[in-house]
Amino acid sequence: MTLIGLTTPLSVWVERKNQVSQAYKKILLIVSGSLILLVLVGSFVNLLGIIQYVIVIFMGGSVAGSMLFIKKTSSKFKTKHQEKIEQYFASILLVVVPVLLLTDYITSLHRIEAKIGFTLPVIFIIMASNKLWDDIQRLALFNTAAVSKEHSLSNYALTKREQEVALLLIKGHTYKQVAEQLFISLPTVKTHASNIYKKCGVKSKIELLSLIIC
Template identity: 30%
Template sequence: MIEISFWVFLGSLLAGFASMLLSLFIYLKYRKIAIIFYIFFLISLFCIILFFFFYLFGGIATADGVMRGDKSLEILQFAGSYGFIAVAPYFYHYILGLRLSRVKIIVTICIDIVLLACSVIFYLTRIPEIGYFVLIPALAVSILYGLILILRNLPSIADKRLSRALKTFLWVSAGFFPLILLDMLDTRLFGVVLFPGGFFALPLYYLVLNILSIVFTMVYFNRPAYLRGGQLTPFFTGEYGITAREGEIILRLIDGASNREIGEKLFISYKTVENHIYNIYQKTGVKNRIELFNLILSNR
């Protein structure tokens, strides 16, 4: 069992490294903002898995699972757990093409500061209550928040490649979520051995996630952005056959202008604006403004 666990961990780490390397290459090629959050998302998971790999197979814990005196490797767990909690919400919003309101940003920053303080205290003191009642629940809530956010916004995602990828991520994560939670809690709360050969759910989830991530990166991220510097890119206009006038209207729609306001600014009639918007919807395959926003803002 331990040998199987070792190879699951090793495979997950190799897949994670490959996924991060590929994502970095794609970012350097296209400079998309979403890929930055995606890379940090992958790095945080990699740090968590790497810590547990050394914890289980590197001889830094005693037979009963207690950490030895040297805490240098615990920084991996600290950085990975906190990094995931801090970065995940931004990644979820960017990949879904959602804008974070100022209130949400302030609340998120405040939560991050509190969790950072708790993480530092936990790292220095190893008070178990901080881990069990603050950090583990925060990590679980972060994962659950992402699943709920994706589930709520799936109907408004017009990009079929992104929709398929997120559906796969949703079902895989939902299936692994309870197992990962038990994996993190381990035996200390239940008094039973949940995974005799060591941790399985988290590295197995990470392995599956990174295999899917490699495919997702190549299929979805490996193309130019739709929006850059507040302007539609030639790739987007060429991909969907958008005319110059339709491009002007799309930018004003993104800025929140009404049909009447667009007509006044472009000196065209209300009916002409409606016709242009109808053509835009037909070309891009969206049904409304929300889907159009998500299509463009999720690939910037």
């Protein structure tokens, strides 16, 4: 639970445009390390019950805070489906996490041991579903890119060769595969790719794909 509370905000901060100060990261690391030490100490002094409550609150607050950060900021990436998925699952977790914590509290009052066995699997399932949905959407993007790619590429003043390279990149080909298919050298492919990204105002194949099909 402590590791979830630590890694969730760290991974979210890296992916967002808004920068988080190093002070917040240091505080998060210090708190997480302190909680891990408390677990080790608590196992010897019989305080694990109290420490577990503290860790559950830390995890819940960390995950909820990370989801709020997603809701109020934008992603570094221009992939629209990814941003939509993140916003959707952030809303789900903002509802689910408080409900889980409240449920854990109520069950503890009735001496029903459901904390770890109930809360963690639900959070893991939601986070895994987020990743799975994102992967499926990425595959769908690659499969549907061919529908309008040629028309879209004509809007960016690409040369005929650059369009050929761009079409292959959009289909998911690597630079080496593009070079082999067009019978040109790898450095030439990289030069064409650099020109394509510059003309289209993007920095990667994913951003190019998103730009062309959106």
